Amino acid sequence: MAEQETDQEIARRAIHGDDEAFLQLITLNKEALFRTALAYLKNEDDALDAVQEVTMRAFEKIKTLRMPEYAKTWLIRIMMNHCNDVLQKKKRYVFDEGIGELKGISDDFTYMEVEEALSHLSEKDRQLVHLKYLHDIKIKDIADMTSTPEGTVKTRLYKAVKSLRSFFDGKEEGQLDGRGKKIEEVERGN
């Protein structure tokens, strides 16, 4: 508990324009930021670029953070939004380069399967799943942070997870686009 208070204190100082505190705040959350970027962007170089960019953005916007207790969630959300922008831009040039680079992460397909399913969620839902299941952020905190009623967050999360199931089960195969079909090819290839 004492530690949490310290984190909050650092965040508060950062909000009030203390540059060193800001650097500390980023450092405290660097792994969460990096892993978020990695989950979205799939490769280390892009993820590191994203961390650099988000450090800059966060520095510019830190004054707008109203609740120091949610600094971590705030940072992760900036990262997710940034990654989403990067992906949207990439999409215009490259159809899908992701799958190949995933090899070596795991011999199990679960990771890839989850990623593929997540990519079919709306960005909003995907962020929700990230916050809850990757960063273990409490539903109540997500609700506070996004000024959404807790019940609404719960329902949305429940629906998002449920729709993941339909992708896992392949029930919606008919609705999958080209990216969905790629999975089959990869699987056959192995």
Next chain:
Amino acid sequence: MTEEERKLKKWKEEIEKREVPAERLDNAIQIGFETAKRNRENKKRRFINRGLWSSAIAAILMLTFVTSIRVSPAFANAVSSIPGLSGIVELIQDNKGIQMAIENEHYQIIGTTGETETVKVTLEGIITDESSMIAFSTFEYNKKHPYRYLTGYRILDSNRKEIANDHSFGTSWNQKNDLLLTSTTEIRFVSPVPTEEMILEYRFADDIGDDQVIETIQIPFKVDLKPVKREQYAVNKTFVVEGQKIHIHSITIGPIKTAVEVEYDPENTKKIFGFEDLRIVDEKGEIWSAIKNGSSASWSEDSPVISYFLQSNYFRDTQHLYLQFNKLMAMDKDEAELIIDTETQKILKQPRDERFNNLKITGSHLEIELKGGKGYYHDPFSTFYDVEGKALSQKSGSFYPGADDINYFGLELPDVEFKNPLNFPLHAYPSYIKGDVKIKIK
């Protein structure tokens, strides 16, 4: 745990299993942090110093946005043959009129340098019209000394007596070397441009917004440019846009700029802040738009007539010219104010769509956010009033654009007593009226 949750857990474990390149990660953070800090410093320098404006003349906006340089080959060619001008290109890249003046050799090279321990200044050259002059200067700071901030210019005759004028200036720091700076100043004389020797005085202060001049550099020069005659067109017509009457009096085209004299009808229900797209178009469809780097308008307190400045097409041969506009910044008169209480740090009244937010006051520094639209870079504030009607003016103001169209405005409250609440009549706001006006002027 459901099947989905089991898979999500596994997904999380996979992500967490991956090694973090600790050193590269710290490095990325450090670079991001340093870059952001540097950007902030640069933004701070984009100050609008109000102390410079005389009470009679103010400018709507005087900011320098340094972007990539885009100029025509003809202009690039002209520039490469003129010493000292390359550093100034970025200051005039958005101004076709000035570029054409230079191409047409209506530019006088001066190239005289003056120096103190801290800074070396070169008056590179000048452009004139009948009664005003633009001076281009480059500055080189000495690293060993702290910065001196350019707070203004004075123009003196050979007896070192000040010649009456109004001036505005813009500066731009070199992106790669922050000891280098370029500046243009536009000096408007009360009478025709003197042809005798004059002295341009550069005035420096310790800090931005500080009026205490601690150092000056004087550079003598003499105008040799051929006198030019401005072309004047009387319009005297009234146009109606969304029920608001706009009187256009006249248009004057000179080598430095085109001035359009406009008056808004006092009976209008909306306060009109200005034109968004006032422009001159010739028979081939070529457009001369508003001046972006430099003063874009001037007005006097005892006249309702406002002069809006457009890029000059003086040096272009044209058959026909049209004045056109489609969009004006305007809002209902009763809405055009912001009322705040500095004690409680609360916004008491603002326009209905509530774009002002996050009022913060620290000591005498006030900061407020305004959600603009794309390309909204206008300062909404000028003179403000306390509850007893006492007029107050800010000591200095700052502005920087943030993410998501949020503009941050900062202003330094004056060291005088005032009574809350404070009323800030708005001078800009992202609210518009639209129409389609085309006036043949030639």
